[in-house]
Amino acid sequence: MTGTHTGPAVVLVGPMGAGKTTVGELLAATLGTTCRDTDHDIVETAGKPISEIFLDEGEPHFRALERAAVRTALAEHTGVLALGGGAVLAPETRELLAGAPVVFLDMDVAEAVKRVGLDAPRPLLMMNPRKQWRELMDARRPLYTEVATAVVRTDERTPDEVAGEILDVLELKQT
Numbered sequence: 001m002t003g004t005h006t007g008p009a010v011v012l013v014g015p016m017g018a019g020k021t022t023v024g025e026l027l028a029a030t031l032g033t034t035c036r037d038t039d040h041d042i043v044e045t046a047g048k049p050i051s052e053i054f055l056d057e058g059e060p061h062f063r064a065l066e067r068a069a070v071r072t073a074l075a076e077h078t079g080v081l082a083l084g085g086g087a088v089l090a091p092e093t094r095e096l097l098a099g100a101p102v103v104f105l106d107m108d109v110a111e112a113v114k115r116v117g118l119d120a121p122r123p124l125l126m127m128n129p130r131k132q133w134r135e136l137m138d139a140r141r142p143l144y145t146e147v148a149t150a151v152v153r154t155d156e157r158t159p160d161e162v163a164g165e166i167l168d169v170l171e172l173k174q175t
């Protein structure tokens, strides 16, 4: 115990499917640290999948769990931290992110729909994913931009390439 809180080395934000979870793991491996994902913390606390939390208790309850999970992870974790796509909706969370190295993983709609369609269900994109994704991005892009210290595009890049680009922009790469 040093008693010093340094905060996460990198925090990843951005929309569903941008690769926060996938790239976070790669980045952590390269940096010799671990990746923590607030969605995983929430699932562990609630004892059920995110889709069931939305169905059983509703989105406001999920957001309350998410605010608490982000606060705890920011205080405890010094490695890579991947947030859920909607975490930045909370003003409290945006304030906590001030001063942290935050990377916004950006992508366009076609790629987003392709990626999340192949994956575990995201309750917010269950119906008409294209339209819902556009509406989410219109509402959230200013918030991702507000908290970000860097923006990295993920379209037509492999997760490894995205991880490399993050190291470059944060100047964490050993040369």
Ligand SMILES: Nc1ncnc2c1ncn2[C@@H]1O[C@H](COP(=O)(O)OP(=O)(O)O)[C@@H](O)[C@H]1O
Pocket: 014, 015, 016, 017, 018, 019, 020, 021, 022, 023, 082, 115, 116, 118, 119, 154, 157, 158, 159, 162
């Ligand atoms: N750069 C990428 N290129 C292609 N597919 C990707 C890329 N990044 C992530 N994926 C895929 O997209 C899906 C969502 O990735 P995930 O890491 O869960 O995103 P997020 O945590 O941002 O929602 C997964 O199936 C993952 O394998």
Ligand SMILES: O=C(O)C1=C[C@@H](OP(=O)(O)O)[C@@H](O)[C@H](O)C1
Pocket: 014, 015, 016, 017, 020, 021, 039, 050, 083, 084, 085, 086, 087, 122, 123, 124
């Ligand atoms: O954008 C959102 O509001 C959400 C994103 C998801 O995380 P990912 O961005 O990791 O998919 C998850 O937290 C939940 O389904 C809600």
Ligand SMILES: [Mg+2]
Pocket: 020, 021, 037, 039, 082, 083, 084
């Ligand atoms: Mg994720």
